[in-house]
Amino acid sequence: MITQKARKKQAVVKYAEKSGKSSASRMYGVSLSSIKRWCKRYDGTWQSLLERSHRPNSHPKRHTAKEEKQIKNSFRKCYARYGWDGVYSDLLRKKYTRSFSGMVYAAKRMGLTEQKKPPKKSREQRRYPELLEPGEKVQIDVKEVPYNCLRGKTLRDGKHLYQWTAIDECTRMRFVYGFEEHTPENTVRFLAMVIKAFPFKIKTIQTDNGTEFTYKFISDERISPFDKVLNKLGIKHKLIPPRTPWHNGKVERSHRNDQRYFYDWETFRSVEELNEKLEKHLIWSNNKTMRTLGRKSPIQLLAEKLAT
Structure with missing residues (x-):
């Protein structure tokens, strides 16, 4: 008409x-x-x-053909396992200089779109005090390696494998290690590894109330091996309230990411193989950019904090 x-x-x-x-x-x-x-x-x-579009045919800051090729290659390599964050981290290693949002926009314009997900219900945002220094508080927790990841002799012998995780609340810097037994003695061994791995002094460690960390709900007189070592080192031990895992939210979230990016893709025949693969995964996770850190990686933020 x-x-x-x-x-x-x-x-x-x-x-x-x-x-x-x-x-x-x-x-x-x-x-x-x-x-x-x-x-x-x-x-x-x-x-x-009729009126014609006034939209320009090109933009001076549009992605170049070389950049678009980089995005396609990184998308095919990383998206299925690591999502957009993994794609962006891979591009940064290739000297990519664009923003995260610019990368996603260019990828969607090229037809590299993910399946739409139903919108999540918004919830009230809780504000917690910001920790300004590395080591102010480190969360530690244990994750059992999923049964379907076990293979070979470990599976035949009915053994279990466990991942100990420590995460610095300020920088999200992590350290992980696997053991065959879920014991207080392994927690003490893990603590020694954490102190050696983290390049800063730890002031407070926060854990749940499992017996690998505390005997508080078993005996008022007995002190757990973990508490003995912390007292000797002068590190404060903070326990979260019973049945409130969200108080250890950062380490819990990191375990969900481990499930998504690591355990859903790997299998292990021994604790040695678990630790060999965990070491590579740890390097990736500590160098992965995070939205909550302003699109910086834990390694980058730690370097900035230590330089000031």
Whole structure:
């Protein structure tokens, strides 16, 4: 259906063809340059006078062909396992300089889109005090390695494997290690590894109330091996309330990421193989950019904190 603007333009063009462009300009109050442009476009149909898009054909800051190729390669390599964060981290290692949002926009424009997910219900955001220094508080927890990841002799002998995790609340720097037994003695061994691995002094360690950490709910007189070592080192031990794992939310979230990015893809025949693969996964996770850190990795943020 012809629009009112197209009808007017057609009338102006026909008048200009009959009486001249200058006369049409005075008659209809339209600039001479517009009339010339309309006459040039007019092919006898009103459709040729419809409004055209003013959007530019190109943008000076658009991704180059080389950058688009990098995005495609990183998407194919990393997206299925590591998501957009993994794609962006892989690109940064290739000297990619664009923002995270710019990368996602370019990828979607190229048709590299993920399946749409139903929107999540928004929940009230709780504000916690910001920890300004590395080592102010370190969360430690234990995750049992999923049964379907076990293979070979470990599976045949009915053994279990466990992952100990320590995460610094300030920088999200992590250390992980696997053991065959879920015992307080292994927690003490893990603590020694954490102190050696983290390049900062630990002031507080926060854990749940499992017997690998505390004997608080077993005996008022007995002190767990873990507490004995912490007292000797002068490190404060903070226990979360019973049945409130969300108070250890950072280490719990890191365990969910381990499940998604690691355990859903790997299998293990022994604790040695578990630790060999965990070491590679730890390097990746400590160098992975995070939205909560302003698109910096734990390694980058730690370097900044230690430099100040």
